[in-house]
Amino acid sequence: MPHTAALGAPGLPWPNLLNGMQLQGAPSRCELSEAASMCAENAHAWPDLHILGTQKAATSQLYEVLVSHTSVNAAAEGKEFCPERATATALGAGPALWPPLTEAVAAAYLRDFAPRARPQNLTANGCIDDANRLACLHRCVAPFLRSAQPRYFVTVRDPADQLWSFYNFYMLPGDTPRVRSGYDWSTRWDARSAADFHTRVLAGDAPFAPFVGGLLASLRHVRASVGNDSLLLVHADTLSEPSALARIGKFARLPPEGFDRKLLAERTNDGGTTADRGAQTIVPSGSGAGGHHSGTYQISHYEPMHNDTRRLIYERERGACEALAKEFGVGCWAQPPDLPGGEAPTGDERARARSVRGGKTRGMALASEARWRAMVPEAERR
Numbered sequence: 001m002p003h004t005a006a007l008g009a010p011g012l013p014w015p016n017l018l019n020g021m022q023l024q025g026a027p028s029r030c031e032l033s034e035a036a037s038m039c040a041e042n043a044h045a046w047p048d049l050h051i052l053g054t055q056k057a058a059t060s061q062l063y064e065v066l067v068s069h070t071s072v073n074a075a076a077e078g079k080e081f082c083p084e085r086a087t088a089t090a091l092g093a094g095p096a097l098w099p100p101l102t103e104a105v106a107a108a109y110l111r112d113f114a115p116r117a118r119p120q121n122l123t124a125n126g127c128i129d130d131a132n133r134l135a136c137l138h139r140c141v142a143p144f145l146r147s148a149q150p151r152y153f154v155t156v157r158d159p160a161d162q163l164w165s166f167y168n169f170y171m172l173p174g175d176t177p178r179v180r181s182g183y184d185w186s187t188r189w190d191a192r193s194a195a196d197f198h199t200r201v202l203a204g205d206a207p208f209a210p211f212v213g214g215l216l217a218s219l220r221h222v223r224a225s226v227g228n229d230s231l232l233l234v235h236a237d238t239l240s241e242p243s244a245l246a247r248i249g250k251f252a253r254l255p256p257e258g259f260d261r262k263l264l265a266e267r268t269n270d271g272g273t274t275a276d277r278g279a280q281t282i283v284p285s286g287s288g289a290g291g292h293h294s295g296t297y298q299i300s301h302y303e304p305m306h307n308d309t310r311r312l313i314y315e316r317e318r319g320a321c322e323a324l325a326k327e328f329g330v331g332c333w334a335q336p337p338d339l340p341g342g343e344a345p346t347g348d349e350r351a352r353a354r355s356v357r358g359g360k361t362r363g364m365a366l367a368s369e370a371r372w373r374a375m376v377p378e379a380e381r382r
Contacts (some may be wrong), residue, residue: 005220030136035103042110043144047075048122049252050152052222054215055128056165057157058236061263065248066124066262067240072252075113075123082127083109101133106140122252133211135225143227154219157236159212159321159332160294162311164305165300166207167197168297173259192300198309212320212332219328233330262314 032039049066051059063079066072075081083105116123127134134152142149200208223231232251238244242264249256296302314337325331 009362030139032103032106032136032140035106035140037143038103038107039140040144042107042114043141044146045113045117046141046145046150047113047125048148048150049124050134050150051079051124051126051128052131052134052152052154053128053160054155054157056162056169057155058157058234058239059126059128061236061239062153062155062234063124063126064247065259065263066252068263069249069254070258071121071254072144072258073116073118073121073123075116075125080128080137081112081125082129083133089157089372101136106137110137110141117365119372122254125300131221138226148228148253152222152226152231153248153251154222154231155234155235155236156215156324156330156332158334158337159317160310162236163208163211163313164295165297167200168192168299185361192297194303194306194309195299197300198312201309201312210316210320212317212324215252216320216324219324233328235330235334237334254302 051062051066051070053059060079067074085175113123113125138150138152204210214262219231219233232248234244234248242261245256245259245261245264248254249259296304321332
């Protein structure tokens with residue numbers, strides 16, 4: 001019997017949607033300010049191009065575009081090379097998601113990039129990390145760079161599509177069957193449904209609460225640290241357009257003809273089939289790896305998101321999305337959305353939604369599992 005009632009229950013929280021573009025507390029003083037010799041010694045290894053986030057907003061696709069260029073090398077093995085995934089644990093910082101950015105951690109992290117740094121080519125990295133640490137590292141190396149300043153990319157996406165993709169992506173502690181502890185994607189099934197997603201959005205608990213305002217605050221902090229000319233927002237929906245390569249190339253100081261144009265007709269890390277989540281799988285644009293419609297996922301039985309859920313997310317995020325577009329020139333939507341009609345939920349409705357998640361939602365999840373088991377052969381569930 002699946003433990004679907006534990007999905008995101010207290011003590012087993014969902015990961016944060018803004019990992020990589022959140023501020024871990026208030027903007028903090030950079031502890032590397034007195035480490036000028038270390039910064040000067042290792043500045044040459046700092047990658048030229050960085051993707052900062054946001055997750056489930058085509059960061060993998062943008063990374064593939066960047067490293068496809070004839071004048072760009074990957075800065076490390078894999079897209080997301082971050083301190084906690086490499087040097088921090090070895091230095092005794094422990095497995096924390098954001099270990100303290102001490103001088104020793106920063107120096108070892110920068111040195112890890114050195115073997116791939118080449119004067120003739122740019123390097124690209126996709127570490128989705130805390131905005132405080134990114135800003136601190138940039139301020140550390142920027143005064144000692146002989147060439148042009150690094151460039152920083154942030155992707156944005158329709159907030160409803162982004163949250164729906166996020167919901168369908170992660171395996172959580174308490175999911176059944178449990179492959180690993182902690183957050184991970186899994187080749188095995190863990191229950192999801194459009195009805196459960198709507199209940200969670202209606203309740204408004206993190207991470208299903210409004211998030212664009214948090215993104216906006218982090219973007220302001222990053223912009224203040226790296227400068228307006230070194231920060232570019234890219235909308236996920238525009239990465240399939242030829243004009244995107246010209247814009248990205250101009251910002252990165254790269255001739256657009258050097259990019260692999262075949263990527264315009266493809267999507268990376270589609271996640272439509274459960275086994276492909278996080279696998280950097282490349283599929284044709286407009287359909288998922290299994291031939292399903294874009295925006296639907298095997299893990300939720302290829303059901304589309306409910307229109308009422310989309311309307312609710314749009315209504316909650318509209319003000320922050322308008323501010324994002326005004327300040328940074330790129331908003332939540334590549335095209336203005338056609339918002340369905342209806343009234344926003346009241347506080348009483350949200351409270352009722354929270355109260356049913358241990359009962360009604362559990363029943364819906366179990367019913368979804370029964371439908372899925374009838375559709376999918378047992379061998380494919382392993």
